[in-house]
Amino acid sequence: MKIGIIGAGNMGGAIACGLAASGKYKSGEIVCSNPTTAKLDKLKQQYDIIATTTNNIEAVKGADMVVVAVKPWLAEGVVKEIKQAFDTPGKMLVSVVADVPFATLREWVADVENQPAIFRVIPNTAISVGESMTFVAEDGATEEQTALVMKIFSLMGEAMLVNERVLEVGMVLASCGIAFALRYVRAAAEGGVELGIPAAQATQIVAATLKGAAELLLRNGSHPEQEIDKVTTAGGITIKGLNEMEHAGFTSAVIRGLKASAGK
Numbered sequence: 001m002k003i004g005i006i007g008a009g010n011m012g013g014a015i016a017c018g019l020a021a022s023g024k025y026k027s028g029e030i031v032c033s034n035p036t037t038a039k040l041d042k043l044k045q046q047y048d049i050i051a052t053t054t055n056n057i058e059a060v061k062g063a064d065m066v067v068v069a070v071k072p073w074l075a076e077g078v079v080k081e082i083k084q085a086f087d088t089p090g091k092m093l094v095s096v097v098a099d100v101p102f103a104t105l106r107e108w109v110a111d112v113e114n115q116p117a118i119f120r121v122i123p124n125t126a127i128s129v130g131e132s133m134t135f136v137a138e139d140g141a142t143e144e145q146t147a148l149v150m151k152i153f154s155l156m157g158e159a160m161l162v163n164e165r166v167l168e169v170g171m172v173l174a175s176c177g178i179a180f181a182l183r184y185v186r187a188a189a190e191g192g193v194e195l196g197i198p199a200a201q202a203t204q205i206v207a208a209t210l211k212g213a214a215e216l217l218l219r220n221g222s223h224p225e226q227e228i229d230k231v232t233t234a235g236g237i238t239i240k241g242l243n244e245m246e247h248a249g250f251t252s253a254v255i256r257g258l259k260a261s262a263g264k
């Protein structure tokens with residue numbers, strides 16, 4: 001199976017690396033294109049099996065799946081440039097472009113005789129370390145095609161099949177969520193420094209703690225409050241700190257931030 005990836009930036013590069021690292025693809029099955037060569041050379045150095053080109057048409061020639069990973073304002077030109085790749089039935093167009101809905105993507109390929117299955121896939125930047133929370137939505141895809149796309153993106157973290165509406169708001173939790181979680185890390189580390197822990201050590205401690213807290217939820221399938229109960233002894237230090245944070249508006253600040261990002 002050949003996968004053509006258009007754009008070797010953060011997303012395209014991470015997808016190419018994630019696929020190559022999975023060990024499931026042979027040399028030449030992953031082809032990545034980019035107008036400039038520096039990112040392509042870096043990809044090639046990391047994974048020799050990734051084929052690279054500065055020519056988008058070459059990247060999609062004979063591809064079963066085309067992944068478009070360029071900035072939103074370039075997406076229309078790129079999709080229209082490569083739509084000849086959908087010359088036979090059963091092809092897949094995967095867009096990771098955040099702001100372009102199915103209706104627009106369909107319009108861009110409207111004159112193509114064999115309408116491809118279209119997927120909107122929104123990973124977050126943790127895809128570069130194989131820990132993405134990725135949303136997948138489909139339009140006109142068969143069950144087999146959807147299963148394939150889910151399998152591919154599950155190689156690079158957690159993949160969740162949703163409808164387009166959920167994808168739009170879920171992105172706030174998962175993509176913007178990276179920044180929100182990291183701002184907590186920075187705040188907690190700064191508190192640690194004030195308490196006398198060196199900055200680098202404080203950041204490492206908070207990041208590892210956050211990872212452990214997330215694992216408790218993911219592995220136990222528990223509610224956050226159940227895990228919180230386990231560390232809040234009556235009259236103890238954790239509940240004192242937690243309540244102080246709530247007095248300062250912790251939960252409310254998080255909800256307000258999410259709603260602002262979602263434009264609500």
Ligand SMILES: NC(=O)c1ccc[n+]([C@@H]2O[C@H](COP(=O)([O-])OP(=O)(O)OC[C@H]3O[C@@H](n4cnc5c(N)ncnc54)[C@H](OP(=O)(O)O)[C@@H]3O)[C@@H](O)[C@H]2O)c1
Pocket residue numbers: 006007008009010011012033034035036039056069070071072074078096097098099122123124125175
């Ligand atoms: N970053 C995120 O967290 C995130 C999450 C979900 C979705 N997305 C979406 O992913 C898309 C890509 O974002 P990104 O962060 O990966 O951007 P990026 O790092 O800027 O990567 C875009 C790449 O596209 C290349 N490019 C420009 N014009 C091209 C063309 N005509 N043909 C082929 N490649 C071209 C650029 O090359 P040069 O730099 O050499 O010009 C660049 O390497 C965006 O639409 C964004 O909405 C991003």
